[in-house]
Structures are given as structure tokens and as C-alpha cells.
Amino acid sequence: MIRRRAYVGGMELLDDSDDMGDVPLSRRAMAARPAPYLDGLNPAQRAAVETLDGPVLMLAGAGTGKTRALTTRIAHLLMLGQARPGQILAVTFTNKAAREMRDRVARLLGDTVEGMPWLGTFHSISVKILRRHAELIGNGDLHLKPSFTILDTDDQIRLMKQLIQAENLDEKRWPARQLAGLIDGWKNRCLTPARLPKGEGTAFDGWGGRLYAAYQNRLLALNAVDFGDLLMHCVTLFQAHPDVLRSWQDRFRYILVDEYQDTNVAQYLWLRLLAQSHRNICCVGDDDQSIYGWRGAEVGNILRFEHDFPGAQVVRLEQNYRSTPQILATASGLIAANQGRLGKTLWTDAEGGEKVRLIGHWDSEAEARWIGEEIEAFHGGHRAVIGRTSLNDIAILVRASHQMRAFEDRFMSIGLPYRVIGGPRFYERAEIRDAMAYFRLVVSPADDLAFERIANTPKRGLGEKGLKAIQAMARARGLSLLDGTVAALTAGDLSGKAAAQMRQFTAAVGRWHADALDDRVSHVELAERILDESGYTAMWQADKTPDAPVRLDNLKELVKALEEFENLQGFLEHVALVMDRDDGDAAEQVSIMTLHAAKGLEFPVVFLPGWEDGLFPSQRAMDESGTKGLEEERRLAYVGITRAERLATISFAGNRRLYGQWQSSMPSRFVDELPADHVEVLTPPGLYGGGYGAAMAFAAGGPVNALHERAAKADVYNSPGWKRMQSRTTERKGPVHRTPVIIDAEPAAKFTVGDRVSHAKFGQGTIMGIAEDTLTVRFDTGFKTIKAAYVQPVGGDDVPF
DNA sequence: CTACAACCAGTTTTT
DNA sequence: CTGGTTGTAG
Numbered sequence: 032m033i034r035r036r037a038y039v040g041g042m043e044l045l046d047d048s049d050d051m052g053d054v055p056l057s058r059r060a061m062a063a064r065p066a067p068y069l070d071g072l073n074p075a076q077r078a079a080v081e082t083l084d085g086p087v088l089m090l091a092g093a094g095t096g097k098t099r100a101l102t103t104r105i106a107h108l109l110m111l112g113q114a115r116p117g118q119i120l121a122v123t124f125t126n127k128a129a130r131e132m133r134d135r136v137a138r139l140l141g142d143t144v145e146g147m148p149w150l151g152t153f154h155s156i157s158v159k160i161l162r163r164h165a166e167l168i169g170n171g172d173l174h175l176k177p178s179f180t181i182l183d184t185d186d187q188i189r190l191m192k193q194l195i196q197a198e199n200l201d202e203k204r205w206p207a208r209q210l211a212g213l214i215d216g217w218k219n220r221c222l223t224p225a226r227l228p229k230g231e232g233t234a235f236d237g238w239g240g241r242l243y244a245a246y247q248n249r250l251l252a253l254n255a256v257d258f259g260d261l262l263m264h265c266v267t268l269f270q271a272h273p274d275v276l277r278s279w280q281d282r283f284r285y286i287l288v289d290e291y292q293d294t295n296v297a298q299y300l301w302l303r304l305l306a307q308s309h310r311n312i313c314c315v316g317d318d319d320q321s322i323y324g325w326r327g328a329e330v331g332n333i334l335r336f337e338h339d340f341p342g343a344q345v346v347r348l349e350q351n352y353r354s355t356p357q358i359l360a361t362a363s364g365l366i367a368a369n370q371g372r373l374g375k376t377l378w379t380d381a382e383g384g385e386k387v388r389l390i391g392h393w394d395s396e397a398e399a400r401w402i403g404e405e406i407e408a409f410h411g412g413h414r415a416v417i418g419r420t421s422l423n424d425i426a427i428l429v430r431a432s433h434q435m436r437a438f439e440d441r442f443m444s445i446g447l448p449y450r451v452i453g454g455p456r457f458y459e460r461a462e463i464r465d466a467m468a469y470f471r472l473v474v475s476p477a478d479d480l481a482f483e484r485i486a487n488t489p490k491r492g493l494g495e496k497g498l499k500a501i502q503a504m505a506r507a508r509g510l511s512l513l514d515g516t517v518a519a520l521t522a523g524d525l526s527g528k529a530a531a532q533m534r535q536f537t538a539a540v541g542r543w544h545a546d547a548l549d550d551r552v553s554h555v556e557l558a559e560r561i562l563d564e565s566g567y568t569a570m571w572q573a574d575k576t577p578d579a580p581v582r583l584d585n586l587k588e589l590v591k592a593l594e595e596f597e598n599l600q601g602f603l604e605h606v607a608l609v610m611d612r613d614d615g616d617a618a619e620q621v622s623i624m625t626l627h628a629a630k631g632l633e634f635p636v637v638f639l640p641g642w643e644d645g646l647f648p649s650q651r652a653m654d655e656s657g658t659k660g661l662e663e664e665r666r667l668a669y670v671g672i673t674r675a676e677r678l679a680t681i682s683f684a685g686n687r688r689l690y691g692q693w694q695s696s697m698p699s700r701f702v703d704e705l706p707a708d709h710v711e712v713l714t715p716p717g718l719y720g721g722g723y724g725a726a727m728a729f730a731a732g733g734p735v736n737a738l739h740e741r742a743a744k745a746d747v748y749n750s751p752g753w754k755r756m757q758s759r760t761t762e763r764k765g766p767v768h769r770t771p772v773i774i775d776a777e778p779a780a781k782f783t784v785g786d787r788v789s790h791a792k793f794g795q796g797t798i799m800g801i802a803e804d805t806l807t808v809r810f811d812t813g814f815k816t817i818k819a820a821y822v823q824p825v826g827g828d829d830v831p832f
Numbered sequence: 833c834t835a836c837a838a839c840c841a842g843t844t845t846t847t
Numbered sequence: 848c849t850g851g852t853t854g855t856a857g
């Protein structure tokens with residue numbers, strides 16, 4: 032066994048070079064000695080691992096050991112010598128998933144899998160392919176160069192804005208964002224401007240197709256591609272050049288695809304082309320977890336698999352290792368309402384467990400308050416239903432991000448540590464994008480988008496007029512904007528103030544560029560110098576807004592991240608595709624995230640708030656996509672419930688503040704679809720009408736959708752009773768009973784210097800000074816002067832955190 | 833060019 | 848209610 036491991040380790044060094052090497056282990060040798068990594072797989076998993084040749088569809092329900100089967104399959108292919116690492120194409124959607132797969136294959140084989148060069152996201156693999164054939168992408172006169180840059184969404188939109196302006200269109204009526212969405216949709220479906228069906232190009236009032244073509248030409252001129260292009264260009268490349276396609280088909284002897292239910296048309300075509308010849312393709316997915324239809328995913332791809340690949344083996348992974356039978360039964364009962372499923376029944380060996388809990392609240396604040404109290408109780412171990420629980424084991428999964436706010440406010444004020452997962456990403460922050468633009472410009476002085484972003488950041492006196500002059504000059508002489516600036520300076524096109532500073536700026540970029548090409552200059556030091564000499568760091572140091580220090584920290588972190596790369600180019604390439612960052616927070620925290628962000632994760636205790644019609648299922652999904660939309664929402668509910676290992680709690684509120692207005696709503700129709708046998712209805716503290724009554728209706732065992740039928744029949748929303756309740760809520764601007772969060776007109780005398788207090792926005796802090804009803808408080812983010820009425824004392828005993 | 837007022841839109845998100 | 852963007856005045 033040791034020898035075998037050593038052999039695989041050596042094999043990994045082979046990379047994907049065209050040297051095929053000799054085939055390592057014979058199959059007979061393997062048969063003689065069964066592979067230990069297969070031990071412990073259940074029969075279905077084992078079938079999924081051992082059915083190596085031909086098309087395989089692995090239908091893997093939530094928590095059924097999908098990743099294990101997938102990674103073991105890769106290990107098996109390698110161990111049997113069916114393929115060398117460079118001959119396996121393994122595709123995921125996210126970098127995170129790719130990383131996990133890589134790690135787990137490495138663990139199975141007892142070594143790093145550096146030799147799996149084609150394990151990655153659709154996008155990263157497409158980049159590698161495109162770089163080798165860039166010249167083949169383009170129209171008659173323009174084509175890509177292998178050094179093409181990858182634009183992010185921000186760049187895309189700015190480019191489109193320019194095009195819309197160039198056509199003298201009203202930006203109000205045709206926002207660049209919308210055009211970007213339109214074009215993105217086309218690219219998802221692999222529709223090049225030339226292939227747009229007649230009806231489609233007329234979108235955007237007839238301008239759609241034209242702007243799309245203009246945009247694509249502009250990208251070519253910039254030697255750039257956007258994310259959608261990565262896939263689309265690959266597909267058109269394969270279609271137009273059979274020899275190229277052939278070479279990639281020959282290289283990838285085995286193809287594995289994760290989350291197949293989320294593939295869009297372009298990805299589907301990409302896969303089908305590559306798999307066409309040998310058909311050794313194994314797609315893993317769960318039709319019940321397809322939740323990205325709104326961004327182009329086609330559930331149809333997975334539903335159609337057997338038709339697309341005749342003779343396909345379908346393996347169902349149905350044994351669940353994550354959740355209690357109660358949780359599984361609830362989830363299964365709910366998803367059963369969907370039509371057109373491939374059909375799976377999750378089961379588990381485990382026994383017992385708590386029923387899924389359901390509770391209705393008066394309003395969203397009461398909901399947040401109650402969940403906060405529950406979490407404190409679980410964490411303190413004061414609840415019989417479940418033992419003492421780490422905050423890390425608790426998650427709140429919401430449908431829409433605006434729901435998070437109620438929880439953040441509440442948790443801040445009671446001092447409950449939480450983390451929001453999936454917020455604005457590190458590389459999307461303005462300061463990071465600015466810094467990156469500097470680096471981009473230094474590496475490629477012709478990067479006009481980067482130039483535009485930072486030419487006047489920090490302020491260099493370059494306004495709209497100055498920029499126009501530069502653009503005119505650049506266009507007239509066929510120069511980049513940077514060179515155009517130099518020319519404009521020579522011609523005296525810039526005003527005195529701007530001229531002096533821009534002269535300095537262009538000279539500095541020239542110096543940095545030279546240094547970037549100089550091996551003797553450390554790229555980390557160069558990066559620091561760029562930020563200092565450009566005045567960018569100073570700009571934030573001079574900024575007095577409270578988040579300026581955070582931004583400076585982020586910049587430091589960015590420079591630190593550079594250390595892991597050989598040079599600036601390498602770093603930029605990496606960041607263009609891998610836009611995430613782990614913020615390793617060790618402290619115990621409750622996780623708050625959207626249901627979408629929760630896919631693939633699991634938590635012992637899960638709260639699912641906001642189950643109200645209109646919010647969840649979302650009105651927009653139903654309006655725009657009808658039954659399809661509703662079914663996707665239901666799958667989202669399914670994903671939510673199946674995240675829970677031991678306890679799931681669903682809740683809804685009768686009233687919710689939305690855009691500053693109080694709105695009343697009915698409980699979600701999904702509530703009525705929950706199987707009553709596996710659900711326990713809780714009674715909230717204090718009895719009111721509204722949401723609470725609905726929970727009671729459920730408890731009474733009303734038939735599916737009874738509530739809604741009743742509501743519709745009785746025209747509830749127009750009934751006097753409903754109106755009365757609404758107006759009551761509006762007047763009160765809050766719940767009937769509430770634990771005082773903000774103490775009205777609290778006399779300052781109640782506080783003394785040194786007391787710990789909490790504020791809804793700023794979190795906890797210490798009182799440093801008192802003047803009548805005004806306190807000076809030191810928060811983590813700095814000193815604030817605040818009216819005493821807006822803070823609440825933090826009791827040492829009451830709050831166990 | 834900056835500062836402030838007015839206006840408007842407002843799910844879900846990865847690459 | 849918010850935050851982001853646009854338009855206008857200084």
C-alpha cells in the first residue's frame with residue numbers, strides 16, 4: 032500500500048504535459064488487493080464511484096455524501112490507472128468547491144494533488160483553454176491575444192455606459208445595468224450577436240443587438256473578455272475549429288461535473304462538446320436544489336440528462352447522513368409539491384430527533400427578538416429540546432438580505448456575536464478595486480478602464496472636461512489614455528492645475544512600469560510605493576469618515592496577499608478569477624446568511640425566519656416566472672430545511688417593515704405544505720392576532736393552502752378587520768408587547784462613567800463622559816456623542832456573552 | 833471641482 | 848427607510 036501511494040505521488044508530478052508516461056497500476060493488481068478508500072462507502076456511493084466508463088448521472092440528495100463519492104471517484108480513476116491526473120477534467124462552479132475537492136482528493140491519496148491541473152471552475156478552466164487559442168477568437172480584423180484581460184462586472188457596466196452615451200441614448204431609459212443583464216443572459220445561452228434570434232435583438236427598444244455587437248467589438252479592441260465570454264468563446268472556438276475540439280476531447284478522458292443542476296446553456300454546450308467523443312462524463316447534482324434559474328441555470332439540463340446521453344447510468348444517493356428523520360420528512364413533504372422531479376426519497380439510519388418547530392409572530396421585530404432569546408437559551412444550555420450549543424453551530428437563513436437587518440440590530444443591542452456571510456466581498460470594496468486599478472495600469476499601461484478609474488483618485492484636478500480632452504486626443508492618435516494624456520499635455524489641452532498633477536502622474540506610472548519589469552525590484556515593495564507615491568494611502572489617511580481606518584487595513588491586507596505571488600501579473604490574474612477571501616474569525620458567532628449562500632453548508636441548529644407570502648415565496652419570482660418561479664422558491668425552502676442537522680425552526684411575522692413602511696402579510700403557502708405530523712407549533716410569549724392566529728390555523732390541521740383560499744375568498748386584505756390591524760400596527764410603529772430595546776427618555780443619571788452600553792448601530796461601548804442627557808461613548812469604531820435615550824445599559828449578568 | 837440636495841429604486845450571486 | 852446616483856449651485 033505504501034508503494035502504491037508513493038507511485039501516485041510521483042505520478043502527480045507529471046502535470047498535463049503531452050508526455051503520456053506509462054500507465055501505472057494494472058487493473059488486475061487492483062482487483063487482487065481491494066482499495067481501502069472504497070471501504071465505508073454505501074452501495075449507492077460505491078456504484079457511483081465504480082461505474083467509470085460511459086455517462087453517469089449521480090443524483091445526490093442533500094447530505095448524502097456527494098463530495099465524498101465524487102472525490103473517491105477521482106481517486107479511483109487515478110489508482111486504477113484509467114487516467115493520469117492531467118486527463119481528468121473536474122468542473123465546479125465556485126473556487127471554494129474546487130478547493131475542497133482538491134483537498135479531499137489529496138487526503139484520499141495521501142499527498143497533494145498538484146498534478147490535477149484541470150480541476151477548477153468552469154471559468155478558470157475556460158481561461159486556460161482560451162489563452163492557448165486566443166488568436167482564433169475574433170472577427171475579421173480583430174482578434175484576442177493570449178494576454179487578454181478579464182473584466183469584472185464593474186468594468187463591464189462602465190464600458191456599456193460609454194457605449195450608451197456614444198449612441199446618444201437616454202441613460203435613464205436604458206440603464207447600463209439592464210443592458211449588462213440582457214447581454215449576460217445572451218451569453219449564458221451562448222448567443223453571440225450574430226446568433227441572436229430575430230425577436231431577441233429588438234430588446235432594449237431595438238438597440239439591444241446593436242449595442243451588444245458594439246460591446247463585443249469594444250472588448251476585442253481592448254483585448255479583454257468578460258465572464259460570460261469565457262464560456263461562450265470556448266464554445267464558439269470548439270464549434271468553429273474541430274481540430275482544436277478534438278485535441279481537448281483527447282486530452283480529457285474523464286469528465287466530472289459538480290452541481291450539474293446549476294449549469295446554464297453555455298456550460299451545457301461546453302460540456303457536451305468535450306464529452307461527445309468518449310462520453311465518459313459523470314454529472315453530479317440534485318434537481319431539488321436548483322436555485323439559480325434567475326441567473327441562467329437550466330434545471331432542464333439535469334432533467335434531460337438521460338435523453339442527452341442515451342444509455343446513461345443513473346445512480347441515486349438517498350441515504351442522508353446529516354439530518355434527523357423529522358427534518359428529512361418535513362423537507363420531503365414540502366418538495367413533494369413540485370412537479371417534474373426526477374424523484375428521490377431521502378432516508379436515514381438515525382432515529383428520533385425534534386420535530387421541526389413553527390412559530391408565528393406579531394411582527395419582524397418580535398421575530399428577531401424571539402430568535403435572539405432562543406439562541407441565548409441554547410447557548411446557555413437552558414433548553415430541554417437541545418443541549419448546550421455553540422454559537423458557531425447556529426445559523427439564521429433568510430430569503431432576502433434586507434431581513435438581516437432586524438437580526439443585526441437586535442443582536443447588536445443584546446451583545447450577541449454574529450457574522451454575516453456573503454456580504455460585500457473583499458475584492459469588491461472600492462479601495463481594493465482602486466488599488467487593483469493602479470496595479471493594472473502599471474502592469475499594462477494601455478488598460479484604459481483602469482486609467483479612468485484612478486486618473487483622478489486621489490483628486491488631481493482632472494474633471495470631466497480634462498478627461499474628455501484626453502479621450503479625444505487618444506482617439507485621434509490611436510493611443511491609450513495614458514499616452515493620450517502625455518500627448519494632451521504636450522498640446523497644452525489640460526488646464527494649469529490638472530496639467531501639473533497629471534504630468535507627475537504619467538511620469539510616476541512610467542517609473543512604476545519600468546520597476547515592474549525589473550526583476551530586482553520586489554513587487555511587494557513596488558505595490559507599497561505605488562500606493563504611497565500616488566497619494567492614494569494619504570487620501571484615506573486624511574479621510575475622516577469612520578470606515579477610513581478599515582479601508583487602510585484592507586489595503587495593508589491586499590499588499591500582504593501579494594507576497595504569495597511571483598509578481599504583480601500573477602496576482603492580477605489570480606484575483607480576476609478568485610474573488611474571495613477567508614476572514615478567519617475564530618470567535619464563536621451566530622451565522623446570518625441568505626438561503627442561497629447556505630447551499631452546501633450545514634448547521635446543527637437552523638432558524639428560517641420570514642416565511643410569508645410575497646417574501647418567501649418572493650412575489651417577484653412568482654410574477655416573473657409563474658409556476659416555475661414558485662417551484663424554485665420551494666426548492667429554496669427545501670435547501671433551507673435540509674441545512675439543519677438537529678433542529679429547524681420556521682417562523683413568520685404578521686407585520687414587517689419594508690422600505691420604511693409597515694406591511695402586513697399572510698404566512699407563506701409553504702407553511703401549509705409542511706407535513707403536520709413532523710411539525711410542532713410553538714406559542715409565542717403573549718397572545719395576539721395576526722401571524723399567531725395563522726400558526727394556530729396550521730396547528731388545527733387545515734388542508735393545504737386552506738389559509739390562502741380562505742384569505743382570497745374572504746378578500747382578507749380589504750376586510751375591515753385587516754385594515755384595522757394594519758392601522759394599529761402603523762400607529763404603534765411596532766409590536767404590542769416589547770422588551771424595551773430603546774429606552775424612551777432615559778435619564779442620564781442612570782449611567783455613570785465607565786458603564787458598558789450598547790447602541791443599535793455602533794454596538795457596545797464604554798461611557799467616557801456624561802453631560803446632561805448626552806453621553807460620550809467609546810465604541811470599537813471610535814468615540815461618539817450620543818443622546819442617552821439611544822443607548823441601553825449592558826448588564827453583566829443578563830448577557831452571557 | 834466639490835458639496836449638497838433631490839430623486840429613485842429596492843430578491844437571490846458566482847465568475 | 849436606505850443607499851446610490853444624478854443634477855445643480857457655489
